[in-house]
Amino acid sequence: GAGVSQSPSNKVTEKGKDVELRCDPISGHTALYWYRQSLGQGLEFLIYFQGNSAPDKSGLPSDRFSAERTGGSVSTLTIQRTQQEDSAVYLCASSPTGLDTGELFFGEGSRLTVL
Amino acid sequence: LAKTTQPISMDSYEGQEVNITCSHNNIATNDYITWYQQFPSQGPRFIIQGYKTKVTNEVASLFIPADRKSSTLSLPRVSLSDTAVYYCLVGDRGSQGNLIFGKGTKLSVKP
Numbered sequence: 188g189a190g191v192s193q194s195p196s197n198k199v200t201e202k203g204k205d206v207e208l209r210c211d212p213i214s215g216h217t218a219l220y221w222y223r224q225s226l227g228q229g230l231e232f233l234i235y236f237q238g239n240s241a242p243d244k245s246g247l248p249s250d251r252f253s254a255e256r257t258g259g260s261v262s263t264l265t266i267q268r269t270q271q272e273d274s275a276v277y278l279c280a281s282s283p284t285g286l287d288t289g290e291l292f293f294g295e296g297s298r299l300t301v302l
Numbered sequence: 303l304a305k306t307t308q309p310i311s312m313d314s315y316e317g318q319e320v321n322i323t324c325s326h327n328n329i330a331t332n333d334y335i336t337w338y339q340q341f342p343s344q345g346p347r348f349i350i351q352g353y354k355t356k357v358t359n360e361v362a363s364l365f366i367p368a369d370r371k372s373s374t375l376s377l378p379r380v381s382l383s384d385t386a387v388y389y390c391l392v393g394d395r396g397s398q399g400n401l402i403f404g405k406g407t408k409l410s411v412k413p
Contacts, residue, residue: 191345222403229389230346230403278345288336289395293345 189213191294193279199300200269208264208297212281219262220280220291221254230278236262238284269301306390311408320377322407324390327371332394335366335373340387340406349388350375351395377409385411 192211200206212219221233232246236256247253251269256262266273276298280291307325314320326335334353338346350357352364352373363376377384389406 220401229405232401232403280345288348288351289334289393290336290348290351291338291346291401293347295344 191279191281191292193277193294193297195297196295197298197300199302201302202271203268205265205267206269206299208266208277208279208299210262210264210279210281210294212260212262212279213283213292214260215283216281216292217259217284218282219256220282221262221264222278222280223275224278224296225275233264233277266299269299271301274299274301305402306392306404308388308390308404308407310405311410313410313412314380315412316381317379320380320384320409320411322375322377322388322390322409323372324375325372326390326392329370329392330394333392334395335364335370336391336393337362337364337375338389338391338403340389342386346389346403380409380411382411382413385409 191213194209198206217238219236222230223233224230234247234254235243251267254262254264276296278293278296280293282291334351336351337349339349340346350359350362350364352366354366357364365374387406387408389403391401393401
């Protein structure tokens with residue numbers, strides 16, 4: 188498809204387990220973002236990748252959270268030793284360089300439930 | 303990044319014009335104002351962006367006064383399908399980085 192693709196769409200896990208969430212950005216988009224949205228809340232910035240630059244990790248809530256972006260394309264968000272408060276929808280967005288508006292194109296998110 | 307303030311919720315009826323105002327008192331010279339729309343179970347979607355005065359597209363209009371300390375998103379003749387959360391963002395388009403979305407305004411359109 189032409190849009191941002193995220194997988195899995197839903198993930199239920201037990202407290203203490205590790206989870207990996209995947210994001211396939213739109214082809215050619217150099218910028219990639221991860222946000223977290225808890226129920227009824229706004230979007231919380233997690234991490235931002237831009238080309239080959241060092242990522243902006245300022246939004247990661249703890250050292251249990253990490254993210255990679257391999258080959259400037261696919262990104263994986265990893266949450267280690269999950270806690271119940273990690274339950275949320277994790278949204279990925281991408282944006283091309285040179286687009287005047289800086290518009291972000293979002294995926295439909297990965298809903299994480301930690302039991 | 304400039305902080306924005308917008309109403310938590312608004313109610314409207316089909317066919318009415320809806321105006322959602324966002325305050326951004328600390329907007330910087332290079333900052334643009336961007337609005338996104340989010341439907342339940344979906345990611346946000348770009349609606350409109352402006353720097354000053356008025357911008358109009360097929361979906362909405364954006365009014366920005368001369369001091370740029372606020373902006374108003376105007377949705378003409380809303381329908382039930384316009385029920386969504388609307389986010390106002392302020393930032394430099396050249397360094398989008400950690401865009402702050404906030405909680406947005408939940409618009410409920412009733413028949």
